Amino acid sequence: MIKISNITKKYNPKKSNEFEALHGVSCEINDGELVAVIGKSGAGKSTLLHILACIDNYQEGEYTIDGTLVKNLSEKQYAKIRNEKIGMVMQDFALVEDFTALENVMIPLNFSKQKIKNKKEKALAALKSVGIGELAKKPCNKLSGGQKQRVAIARAIVNEPSMILADEPTGALDTKTSAEIMALFKSLNKQGRTVVIVTHDPKIAEQCDRIIEISDGRIVK
Secondary structure, eight states: OEEEEEEEEEESTTSTTOEEEEEEEEEEEOTTOEEEEEOOTTSSHHHHHHHHTTSSOOSEEEEEETTEEOSSOOHHHHHHHHHHHEEEEOTTOOOOTTSBHHHHHHGGGGGSOOOHHHHHHHHHHHHHHTTOGGGTTSBGGGSOHHHHHHHHHHHHHTTOOSEEEEESTTTTSOHHHHHHHHHHHHHHHHTTOEEEEEOSOHHHHTTSSEEEEEETTEEOO
């Protein structure tokens, strides 16, 4: 379970340009839920997602994952949580363009002590699970947007995390490809993973179990 209580996030704290992006935000996301986070640009959606992903810290409140308090941890502890519990998917894919699809998916496995053969097998299995196993050896700069997003999703799930966080994962895709990617997220959710999707697209949000709406740094719905 993900639980955040009275989270406040300030950028440039105690400076003249201080900005409070989140104001006492609280919510719970149960294991196995498919949740959409919606709101206008600048509402605080991505800030919330980055806190959930342990990419960004916060000043006040509490955030727990499976009962573990996430705050003031060492970078090694943060990295361990990110690598074992969380898979992250970005709008711009965040791939190494000159790497092959397989090499990109293997990146999270670099932290493990597995043999290279085992890493390749796991990465290939992840690519096959998202429907592009045949593209394993193709450089990512030769792939379409939808194919790149599938590589990004394969990379997010290669360590078999319990939670997938996606920041506008269909924002750069056409309608048909967006539907295919959303179907993939729903399939991952049916396999038992918690999926949280930040989106501005109401059609994407409507396909989720629950919608959390943020406005001006506060949850309003």
